[in-house]
Amino acid sequence: MTIETIDGVRGDVYTRRWVVETILTLTGFTSDRDLADLTIVEPSAGDGAFLGPIVERLLESVRLHGRPVSDLSGSLVAYELYEDAATQARQILRTLLTEGGVEDGQARELAQQWVRTADYLLDEQEVVADFVVGNPPYIRLEDIDNEVGAAYRTRWWTMTARADIYVGFIEKALKSLRTGGRLGFIVADRWMKNQYGAKLRELVSTGGYAMEQVWTMHDVDAFVAPVSAYPAITVIRKGEQDAAVVIDTTSDFGEASAAETTSWAIGAEAGERFETRGAQGAVLDTWFTEASSWPNGTPESLKLIAHLNQYQGLRPIHDPSHGTTVTIGIATGADKIFITKNSDLVEEDRLVPLAKSRDISTGTLNWGGTYLVDPWAERGRLVDLSKYPRLRSYFESHHADLAKRHTAKRDLSRYYKTIDPMHHDRIKRAKLLFTDMRTQLTPVLEPGGVYPHHNLYYVISDVWDLEVLGGLMMTQMAQEYLAAHTVKMRGGTLRAQAQYLKRIPVPSPREIPNAAATALRQAFRDGDRVEATRVARPLYGLSAKEWDWVGQISG
Incomplete structure (x- = not known):
């Protein structure tokens, strides 16, 4: 689809043919089915990248099933916002039909019926679909006309x-599906993690939809021109969630690998694994249900x-009702x-020793002599x-x-307050400290006496030996859980945000x-991640087979 920004720039991103073929096959839009009785929607026709393969499969289907081409009049609905682009899409369809043996007059009529000049997100004509496929526009709401953006927000x-x-586009497409129908998009995968995708994750998780395929293709040459968009092939079905296929790719992934991967993915069963040039895959028993953020990573990581x-023996580390709190300085x-x-x-009792991120950069606490000028009394x-x-x-x-x-x-009478209040009772308590930016999750024991600055996260607990907990936080299980949920910066640096630290699962x-x-206490003291992971394996209910996943991730 072509969407114009307030600067007059149209959001055209064109998809390679093999990517389109992959999506159509994964959604089940194949010519061996009687496609004349089904409806496929292309909400962003653009240059017609999806229209060509769609029409070829439609024509092959009516030939195989002995049906007239006229039966296809309701089989395709394509949208274009601008009349010039819509006219071009109709011409593309007309040419494809005549080259496929359809008489020119009938080809012109079908092309006219199939392409709508309309805004997909605002079109009032309801279309119930069996398939919705495409490459929707990549444009931020604030970059389009305010009135149009407001209309979008009101409706979706x-x-x-x-x-x-x-x-x-994803919301409307999902809501238009018949039971059993599928959405197949190549689209940025940021909605699965970022805040702006929270409502969409909630819709998928609670609205009766099933994630079937997620192919991460960040480094793949999937578009005609280079695009920095973190794309993923995403297939979602209207129906109950069961197994989900996850594929992770590299820049070596291309047409041949896609064909091999597709053949495996459409028949794969829970627990199976797959590897080919530029790709590795696995089948998860189910998908993730939390709306806060879905994890991402390699197939082995997602299986873990x-x-x-x-696993019922685990619960989030942040558990105030049981005496453990994860918070920020x-x-x-x-x-x-x-x-x-x-x-x-100032007065001596108004200075509180303050721990900063550089004080734990070596993996142990080396207080740098920094103080907080403390304006707080009790309560x-x-x-x-x-x-x-x-x-x-x-x-x-x-x-x-x-x-x-x-x-x-x-309140100007309180002009000397800090943003956060001081919890004086925590100064002398032992803590596990974590810096907010590091390539690995590295807990550091603070035995009591300093207070963390806001670039540190910390754990206090009434029930944990913090060295034992520190050992668990050093394991590959904790590392992978955090890496799969948090933001990864350049060079592999992780942002250990409190909302994700709090969710890391640990045994009681x-x-x-x-x-x-x-053994965990000693591994923590030694900084031995491998030993900590080995000792923790049975505590996390990992069988020998599941332990193999962790070994592959580590390797």
């Missing part, structure tokens, strides 16, 4: 935040994540004022500055900068045998 509830409009989600809103290395800056109240003349003088000397912060403007501390606890 999944289009929230800074969504690409392909989110709305699925196991961890389903203190944000000040003015670090240059609230953070100091001057141990004589969320600020200190009375009249009782701390040096503190008052210090804050007053920075009054202008402190008062202009957003957190201070709401009461269910860990003494010998395993001792």
